[in-house]
Amino acid sequence: MTEKNFLTIKEAIKKGKGKVSIRGWVYRERGSNKLKFIVLRDSTEIIQCVVKKEKINEKLWEEIDKIQVEASLELTGTIKEDKRAPTGYEVDVDDIKIIGESNEFPINKSLNEELLGDRRHLWLRSRKMTAVMKIRSRYVQAREEFFIKEGFVEIQPPCIISTSSEGGTELFEVKYFEKKAYLAQSPQLYKQMIACSMEKTFTITPVWRAEKHNTTRHINEIRQMDIEVAFTNQESIMKYLEKVLQYIVTKVLDNCDKELEVLGRKGKVKVPKAVYLHYEEAIKAVGGKVGEDFSPEQERKLCEKYPDSIVFTHSWPTEIKPFYIMPKDEKIASIESCGFDALYGGVEITSGGQRIHLPELLIGMIKKKGLNPKNFKDYIDSFRYGAPPHSGWSIGLERLTQMICGLDNIKEATMFPRDRDRLTP
Numbered sequence: 001m002t003e004k005n006f007l008t009i010k011e012a013i014k015k016g017k018g019k020v021s022i023r024g025w026v027y028r029e030r031g032s033n034k035l036k037f038i039v040l041r042d043s044t045e046i047i048q049c050v051v052k053k054e055k056i057n058e059k060l061w062e063e064i065d066k067i068q069v070e071a072s073l074e075l076t077g078t079i080k081e082d083k084r085a086p087t088g089y090e091v092d093v094d095d096i097k098i099i100g101e102s103n104e105f106p107i108n109k110s111l112n113e114e115l116l117g118d119r120r121h122l123w124l125r126s127r128k129m130t131a132v133m134k135i136r137s138r139y140v141q142a143r144e145e146f147f148i149k150e151g152f153v154e155i156q157p158p159c160i161i162s163t164s165s166e167g168g169t170e171l172f173e174v175k176y177f178e179k180k181a182y183l184a185q186s187p188q189l190y191k192q193m194i195a196c197s198m199e200k201t202f203t204i205t206p207v208w209r210a211e212k213h214n215t216t217r218h219i220n221e222i223r224q225m226d227i228e229v230a231f232t233n234q235e236s237i238m239k240y241l242e243k244v245l246q247y248i249v250t251k252v253l254d255n256c257d258k259e260l261e262v263l264g265r266k267g268k269v270k271v272p273k274a275v276y277l278h279y280e281e282a283i284k285a286v287g288g289k290v291g292e293d294f295s296p297e298q299e300r301k302l303c304e305k306y307p308d309s310i311v312f313t314h315s316w317p318t319e320i321k322p323f324y325i326m327p328k329d330e331k332i333a334s335i336e337s338c339g340f341d342a343l344y345g346g347v348e349i350t351s352g353g354q355r356i357h358l359p360e361l362l363i364g365m366i367k368k369k370g371l372n373p374k375n376f377k378d379y380i381d382s383f384r385y386g387a388p389p390h391s392g393w394s395i396g397l398e399r400l401t402q403m404i405c406g407l408d409n410i411k412e413a414t415m416f417p418r419d420r421d422r423l424t425p
Contacts, residue, residue, distance in 0.1 A: 021076045025041040028068060037051075070102040070105045091154070107125075117218050128263065136401045143202075153198045156206060184208065203226050204223055225394065228355075228391070231388050249272060285305065316335050318337040325356070326355060351394070
């Protein structure tokens, strides 16, 4: 068998008849001393392969008889339609080669989340995890397609910083030669500075939050999708979010039908509508207290009121938004801000808003939050040279993947999750 002769399983099924050469991993196997049924999987599909002892030499048959789940194989045979087979086709095998043996594959249905985490590199081979990662990949591609069409420039901000991006103490400290540095908790300050020259910017970047939580919605290393746009306000930046989420979900529905079926999400994922609510209206609607954040239960209740929707809650109180969010009347004492959150699938997936582009107002807000303006000197000074109003937001890649895929835990939407206890694999 030569490289050029191999088809993916999906291509072989599309061919439908005749000789094919395919390769992949054993998904399931069963049989007798004369006949073996091997369900083979590759990155595209699964197919049943029938191996008859009469066609195979005795020595090879002895090896085939020992094949276990996840062994890798190459085989050649005749593909034909068979409605009893898992995908409606099967291969009558003429020749088979064992590429990599597998002994006692250590993944089974009895394993708990922690043990699956210990075997993450192997758990990623499951059909469920493969489906999740393909949907996640398509989502990332769709976001890039959308922003390139809209004239955005992709940026790569630094991931090692000298001070907190957003205030607070939830940072991972690292030794940087003779200095103290931190892993970035956000690309916030850099994307703002770049938007004031490039105008429209977007990125996906790793960020780290040193919060000692242990929930189904949080991990400590995140892939974050951010945008920042000059000459915009709170209203216009929310529209970008509405449009890109609708574009992403449309592309997932168009390209990931099989994966949604594997996850039991086929017919359940819909292109979302958008609902815009003033913060005060929204918090009162779910029994919350004005001036406080939504609890997870209140977020779920609000989304239940507007099914299949992105629910925007805008104009939040200044006190509970970061220092860089613009006050509504451009005064430090302003009660209302130009900041918003967005909920989807029962959880918050985004926060953002219009930023402060006026240096003296920014200094005042930094002080109001108990921070030292000296630590933000370069950031503040960047707005002294023709900085326009600008706005942006960020989405956690894993959390949105969790919502689209209907997963119970954000770790399932993460290739190799990092939480307060796990650094391996």
